[in-house]
Amino acid sequence: MAKRNRQQSRRNKILERKAGVKPGSLVIPSEAFAPRFFLMSFNEELFEDREFGTYDELMHQVKGLPSARHWIDIRGYADKTMLEKLMQDFALHALQLEDVLNDYQRPKVEEFGDNRLFIITRMLRWSPEFRNLDDIQLTLFTGENYVLSLQSDYGDCLNPLRDRIRAGKGIIRQRPATYIAYAILDVVLDYYFPVMADIGAYIEDMEQQILAAPTKSTLAQVLDLKNELVKLRRITWPARDLMNELLRMDETTIPANLKVYFRDAYDHAVQLIDLVENHREMASSLVELYMSTVSNRMNEIMKVLTIISSIFIPLSFIVGLYGMNFARQDPETGQVFPYSMPELYQPYSYPILVGLMAILILLQLYFFYRKGWFRSF
Structure with missing residues (x-):
């Protein structure tokens, strides 16, 4: 229920923000966080990594190091004045x-x-x-010597890249700003794979749960999972198109020596699409498995009821036959009717009849056993 409320809230916010608003209007979302300003400045000889209290302090540092490359990282945007300065700068x-x-x-x-x-x-x-996907938008602007990243949340998946830059590992400090943008996109794509692995493990758990004890709540979880995979597909396919568009750009924008890196990221995006499609097929098969399991359980119940009915049908016939109570003798004339159930007046008729019914039950059970009806119980 909490997840559905969260999804409905997101849909409402999308409609509210686009209904009748002038194009280009800067409408700050009510849930936006106060901005935090981070800056990494580096080249082959220089490295600085700081968080600034204000946007003006950050820009003063950027302008004071014109020879360095900068990763300007702004998290949260609940400040319209800051955004207007950002547009101007x-x-x-x-x-x-x-x-x-x-x-x-x-x-x-x-x-x-x-x-x-x-x-x-x-x-x-x-x-x-909540068994759902949390997705956060990350926006990048690239320039000659900077990459500007903007996101709504304080937490992200980019700490491994920050640690690499701090440690000076690899060639990132020697590469242009476009390479920093590639490195950010590559880390974002790399984090899709653990998400895929978690979803795959969840699908396997759901499969075991369906085989063990399928319930209506289980089916609801499967349908929710399919919705999450649809959302994942809507993200991964455009991610592949994004990488493809970068590969098609002119070499003045994406140098030829960097396109090999974007081509590798494109391959990762294609692998992610394959995984998404596989997971969607597996999720669809979970619905079929649920229906098949429920049907099999219903068949087992019907088998038990059929066996019970088969046992009591002949017994009911015998009891009904001897429950007709035809008179043995005419009460007025005293005439004896020889064909009116003479065995009713035998001294041991009752135990004999009960014994015959018990033998009939045993014969039926033996017959069912020989037919293999009890093997699946």
Whole structure:
């Protein structure tokens, strides 16, 4: 129920933000966090990593190091004044920041002025508690010597990349800003694979649960899982298109020596799509497995009822036959009727009849056993 309420709330927010609002309007979401400002500045000889209290302090540091490459990381955007300064300092269009604030965009990439890039991707996390996907929008703007990243939440999946930059591992400090954007996209895609593994393990658990004890709540969980996989598919397919679009760009925007890295990220996106399609097929098979398991259980119940009915049908016939109570003798004339159940007046008729009924039951059980009806119990 909590998950459905959360999904409905997201749909309502999408409708509320787009209904009648002037294009390019900066409408701050009510749930937005106060911004935090992080900056990594580095080149072959320099490295600085700081969090700043204000946007002005951060920009002062960026402008003071023109020879360095900068990763400007802003988390949270509940400050309209800051966003307006951001538009002015980085020559951003209001429609681009509108996409940042309406953070339910599909992954995409756009090229704008002086070979700069505007990239939207989505970071994923699987929630074991609610059994659903949490996705956070990550927006990147690239320039000649900077990458500007914007996100609504304080937490993300980019700490491994930050640790690599701090440790000076690899070639990231020697590469241009476009390579930093690639490294960010690559880490985001890499974190899709653990999400896929968690979903695969959840599907296996659901399969065992269905085989052991299928219930209506189990079916509801399977249907919810299918909805989550639809959402995952809507993310991974545009992610592949994003990488494909980057590969098609002119070498003035994406240098030839960097395209090999984006091609590797494209291969990862294709692998993710294959995994998503496999998981969707497995989730669909869970519904079929549920219906088959429920049907088999119903068949077992019907088998038990059929055996019980088969045992008592001949007994009911015998009891009904001897319950007709035809008179042995005419009470007025005293005439004896020889064919009116003479065995009713035998001294041992009752125990003999009960014994015959017991023997009949044993014969029926033996017959069912020989037919193999008890083997599946």
